[in-house]
Amino acid sequence: MGKINTYILGGGITGLVWKFYNPDYQIISPDIGGVFAKTHMVWLHDTMETRKLLTDIGFRNPERLTMKSYIGYFTNGWVSDIQTEDLNRRIILRKMTAWNEKIDKTWDPPTRDLSTVNIVGNNYMNTLDVDLEEVILRISDKSDIMNGRVVNIDKSNIIIENKDGLSSAPYESLVSTIPAPFFWSAYGDISKEFKSIPITNIIVSKCPPFFDEDYSMIYYTEEFPFSRVSNIRGKYCIEFTGIITQEEFKNLYPDLHVEEYFVVKHGRLFNCPGNNPPAENIIFSGRFGKWEYGITTEIVVKQVYDYKFKNKKNENQSSKESIVSSERESSIFV
Ligand SMILES: Cc1cc2nc3c(=O)[nH]c(=O)nc-3n(C[C@H](O)[C@H](O)[C@H](O)COP(=O)(O)OP(=O)(O)OC[C@H]3O[C@@H](n4cnc5c(N)ncnc54)[C@H](O)[C@@H]3O)c2cc1C
DSSP: OOOSSEEEEOOBHHHHHHHHHOTTSEEEESSSBTTTTTSSOOOOBOOHHHHHHHHHTTOSOGGGGEEEEEEEEEETTEEESOOOHHHHHHHHHHHHSOTTSOOOTTOOOSOOOOSSOOTTSOSEEEEEOOOHHHHHHHHTTTOOEEESEEEEEOSSEEEEEETTEEEEEEOSEEEEOSOHHHHHHHTTOOOSOOEEEEEEEEEESSOOTTOOTTOSEEEOOTTSSSSEEEEETTEEEEEEESOOOHHHHHHHOTTSOOOEEEEEEEEEEEOOTTOOOSSTTEEEOHHHHHTOTTOOHHHHHHHHHHHHHHHHHHHHHHOGGGHHHHHHHHGGGO
8 A cells, every 4th residue: 555645855866766666755845856967967877776767767778878988087287097096185185175275285085985986996987878857857757746845844744835835744754855954954953963065066068178078077186176077968067166156167267158057055975974864754865865975876766666675575474465566576676
């Protein structure tokens, strides 16, 4: 039997994946799609989960979309395929320091892994060449979304704010994909400390002079004010750590016309150990919901399948009739 009164907080890709595989859940969100398609700095990694997702939302033969997205490292006027220890450190310092602040060269980063590659790994990601706006359109096609923002959460009720004012709804369970600091402040607990730095994505359609089109993404060091540039389907995204205004960007690069401008509030987040949901009927999901650096789309899809499969198994313990559908479900990973 389907759940009633289960709400998904947030309508980004994470909330939409939960809704797609659990159509009787209700999304509450002020917008659809979140940051996924807006940054032009997000790739759909080629995994079993993302292929399955694409198939389920109507893309035929996703294996044909597979490609290698090459990563370069800009140093001393050229792009290297290899990270040395020193280059890796300088890239991380650039990435973790706001564009207009002085880099503290004595800082020892707690990890040497970049989000996409580690120092000894290959300099490419296996990705799926797909329009992320199209993914959002298809996955949200039949989703009815309750417009609003959740402003208060207690053990059995949520309060939603929208243009008509405040309303209250009882819940049986919640899937929270909204940034953890928002969740906890709505829950009335501000004891945890969540640290993050915003990033600014500036999207241009002309190839910047500091980019090389042989690559999908290039990392930069203290030689530049930005930390990386991507090329996804002919759009170039220049990523700054911190907030840079369009005016400030134009002053730096008058020849580059800004097509889109987007700030990701928690672009660089610092993990917060112990960020566990406060009750068994609340699930945290997605990078910002779990507040875990490194969570990507395939991890969310896996979480949703595992959850569905676990629930199916529990139902099956009391009903032999559903064994067939349970077996079908498990074939997802075969
Ligand atoms: C720089 C960067 C690069 C990344 N690269 C990749 C990548 O290459 N591949 C990849 O798979 N992932 C990548 N990620 C992770 C990426 O963030 C996720 O894959 C995904 O886009 C996050 O989606 P989300 O739905 O979890 O969060 P969001 O997109 O932030 O969605 C949250 C939603 O919650 C809504 N909301 C906020 N507050 C409330 C409230 N109070 N009540 C109701 N709704 C609310 C928002 O409006 C929004 O719709 C990257 C992330 C960053 C920051």
